[in-house]
Amino acid sequence: MDKRFTAFITPSGLFEFNVLPFGIKNSPTAFQRAMDHVFGDLVGKNVFLYIDDVVICGDTKEEVLALLEKVLQRTITSGFYLRLDKSEWMKPTVDYLGYQVGRDGIKVRNKSVKSVTEAAPPTNKAELQSFLGLMGYLRSFIPRYAEHTARMCELLKKNARYEWTDRLQLDFDGLKRGVANTATLHAPRPGSPYVVYRDASGVGVGAALMQEQDGQEVPLEYASRKLSDTERRWDTRERELYAIKYALEKWRDYLGLEKFVVRTDHNNLRYLATAHTGKAQRWALYLVRFNFDIEFLQGSQNNVADWL
Known part of the structure; x- marks a missing residue:
C-alpha cells in the first residue's frame, strides 16, 4: 500500500519499488516495525532482532530447532525471503552487530581486531576521527580507554595544530594492545554478586x-x-x-x-x-x-x- 511513496518517473514510465530500498530516510524504521509486527511476541524468548539480522539461541539443540521452526513459518507466511548464503545454522558463536556472541559471552570480532592492530598512525584529523569512531564502538572492552584517547581528542579541537608526537604514538600503541588482548565480556547472572x-x-x-x-x-x-x-x-x-x-x-x-x-x-x-x-x-x-x-x-x- 505504501509502494506509491517510492514512485519515481523516468523517460520509460512510472516505477515503484516492490521491496524496501536502501537510501530512503524511513527505511530502517519501517523495516524494524514490520519485523516487530511479525516476530514481536518471540523477541526476548531467545529470539533477537535488529532490522534484518535475526538471532535464535537456546540451551539445547531441541530448543533452537523449535524456535527456528516458528521463525521460518512466520517468514513464509509474511512473504519474507532468506538469503541462505548469508545464513548460519547451529553455530556455537555468531557475529552480531559487530561483535562475536556465544555461550561464553561477547568478544570483539577477529575482523575488528585485525583492522585496529594493522592500522597505521593517522596523518590528519579526518583519519584520527575515523580511528576514534571505530575505537569508541569497542570501548566497553578496553580498560583505560579514556586515558589512551584523551590526548588524541585534544587534537580534534577546532584550533588545534595536528602534530603526531611520541606521546600520542604511545597512546595509539596502547589502544592497539588493548584491542589485541581484549577479554570476553560475560553476560550477567541473576543472583550472583x-x-x-x-x-x-x-x-x-x-x-x-x-x-x-x-x-x-x-x-x-x-x-x-x-x-x-x-x-x-x-x-x-x-x-x-x-x-x-x-x-x-x-x-x-x-x-x-x-x-x-x-x-x-x-x-x-x-x-x-x-x-x-x-x-x-x-x-x-x-x-x-x-x-x-x-x-x-x-x-x-x-x-x-x-x-x-
Missing part, C-alpha cells in the same frame, strides 16, 4: 564491573571517561569519590537493587562518610541509594586496578 573496581588519575576515571561466576570474577563491562580541565583540578579525594559515583551511575540498572562490593586501594574513600564540599555531598547523597560495602585492598592485591 557484583564487584565494582574503580580508579582515578589526573586524566580520567575508569571502572570495571565484575561478577562472581563459577568461583571466579569475570568482567561484564569496562567504562572510562576523560576529565575536563575543571575536573582535573579537583583534589585526589574528590576524583576518587567521583570515580565511584561515575561507575555506579553507569551501571545503575545492574546495581540498583543488588547488594554489591566496591573494591579500592585508596583509603581516602573514607571521605565518603565525611564529605564537606558541596559537590562531594551531592555525590554522597546519590551513592546512599545503593546497597554496597567498600573493601580496601593493598595496591599489590588490586590487580584489576592496573587495567583501569
Whole structure:
C-alpha cells in the first residue's frame, strides 16, 4: 500500500519499488516495525532482532530447532525471503552487530581486531576521527580507554595544530594492545554478586564491573571517561569519590537493587562518610541509594586496578 511513496518517473514510465530500498530516510524504521509486527511476541524468548539480522539461541539443540521452526513459518507466511548464503545454522558463536556472541559471552570480532592492530598512525584529523569512531564502538572492552584517547581528542579541537608526537604514538600503541588482548565480556547472572573496581588519575576515571561466576570474577563491562580541565583540578579525594559515583551511575540498572562490593586501594574513600564540599555531598547523597560495602585492598592485591 505504501509502494506509491517510492514512485519515481523516468523517460520509460512510472516505477515503484516492490521491496524496501536502501537510501530512503524511513527505511530502517519501517523495516524494524514490520519485523516487530511479525516476530514481536518471540523477541526476548531467545529470539533477537535488529532490522534484518535475526538471532535464535537456546540451551539445547531441541530448543533452537523449535524456535527456528516458528521463525521460518512466520517468514513464509509474511512473504519474507532468506538469503541462505548469508545464513548460519547451529553455530556455537555468531557475529552480531559487530561483535562475536556465544555461550561464553561477547568478544570483539577477529575482523575488528585485525583492522585496529594493522592500522597505521593517522596523518590528519579526518583519519584520527575515523580511528576514534571505530575505537569508541569497542570501548566497553578496553580498560583505560579514556586515558589512551584523551590526548588524541585534544587534537580534534577546532584550533588545534595536528602534530603526531611520541606521546600520542604511545597512546595509539596502547589502544592497539588493548584491542589485541581484549577479554570476553560475560553476560550477567541473576543472583550472583557484583564487584565494582574503580580508579582515578589526573586524566580520567575508569571502572570495571565484575561478577562472581563459577568461583571466579569475570568482567561484564569496562567504562572510562576523560576529565575536563575543571575536573582535573579537583583534589585526589574528590576524583576518587567521583570515580565511584561515575561507575555506579553507569551501571545503575545492574546495581540498583543488588547488594554489591566496591573494591579500592585508596583509603581516602573514607571521605565518603565525611564529605564537606558541596559537590562531594551531592555525590554522597546519590551513592546512599545503593546497597554496597567498600573493601580496601593493598595496591599489590588490586590487580584489576592496573587495567583501569
